Amino acid sequence: MSAGLLYALAGVLLFALGLGGIVLLRHALRRILAFNVMGSGAFLVLVGLAQRDGGADPVPQAMVLTGIVVAVAATALALALLRRLPEDRP
Amino acid sequence: MNLLLDGLLVLALLWSAWRALASPDLARAVVLFIVFGLLMALAWARLNAPDIALAEAAIGAGLTGALLLDALGRLQPGTGAPAPESPAQPPANRAGRRWTGSVALVAGLLAAALAYALFQLPAPTVRLPEQVAANMAASGVDHPVTAVLLNFRGYDTLLEVAVLLIALIGLLTLGPAAGRPAAPGPANPLLKALARLLVPLMILSAGYLLWAGAHRPGGAFQAGALLAAAAVLLHLAQLLPAWASPGRLLRLGLAGGFLIFLGVAAALLAEGALLTYPPAQAGGLILLIEAGLTVSLGLILAGLFLLFAGAEERP
Structure with missing residues (x-):
């Protein structure tokens, strides 16, 4: 098994872990963490799968670079929305 | 030897992500998530993606971590002692356990199906790295x-x-x-x-x-x-x-x-x-x-x- 495939498999597990977390967790901050874990899993699948034969593939790498920046913007917006939730529902 | 290193890194990734979601203490969960981000940066370096590794370390771990810690400080004033929070796990009655179990089962089945698909994928017909290499001279x-x-x-x-x-x-x-x-x-x-x-x-x-x-x-x-x-x-x-x-x-x-x-x-x-x-x-x-x-x-x-x-x- 190549390293790329190994990381793609890890990405699949992280994706499933994050998905389960989003459904099961109660606290909104934890759901934001789970959403980020899910995103990291998708990124690992994208790059790992493209590089399963070894050798770097710049196309998925550039896309993941874009994705990381979008993920932090989404997280910041989610955290700002979280702050606006009423006190009794953190 | 290399595969051993990758395997250990993958295990550390999965463990830190699991603990970030399941740890009962919210502050510890956030810190573990930052650890997860740094481990992701290492994984990108292992995948020959130094650009992503740089961005992940600065943005994924650094900036996201700062945002999360800031949000945590607002949720829990006087951050010395962890404030009590709603439990990470649903209440431990029978219906709650059944719900948790079925969600875990569905997520596990999804992971198994996706992993199976990874191994069944045919080889790509378009070689993107070669196309990129062929057009590099015109890219500037x-x-x-x-x-x-x-x-x-x-x-x-x-x-x-x-x-x-x-x-x-x-x-x-x-x-x-x-x-x-x-x-x-x-x-x-x-x-x-x-x-x-x-x-x-x-x-x-x-x-x-x-x-x-x-x-x-x-x-x-x-x-x-x-x-x-x-x-x-x-x-x-x-x-x-x-x-x-x-x-x-x-x-x-x-x-x-x-x-x-x-x-x-x-x-x-x-x-x-x-x-x-x-x-x-x-x-x-x-x-x-x-x-x-x-x-x-x-x-x-x-x-x-x-x-x-x-x-x-x-x-």
């Missing part, structure tokens, strides 16, 4: 990831900057939060001195990363992230106040990178497709766009943290 830069980001798939990057701007506008629309502001204790004089020493070096490094992006790992994203980190450091050392409402100059800085990018795209529409550079001018145009993006991305990413960071409680 020497680094393949920069060529993809700003030339071959420049429209992805254009839209991504638009998404960032929209997220920032969303933050502005929400306005100052009603939550408790983080207690602004007197800044540590050591932190102040360190920030004064480090920030000029960080700005210099950002300039280097921007320039290096044409030839080796680096570019506008990493440089912008570094600028944002410098701004956050200045704010934490109380040398830079939070932004209550961006003035005209700041607004121009926030939108400037996107406007330059859009202007170049509009000027080149006559070439027949979106963002098709004439090969002779490609290098200069990409440097112009990247310079604008570095400033704007730095301001936007810093704004995600600094907007309303010191907001007063609103009645």
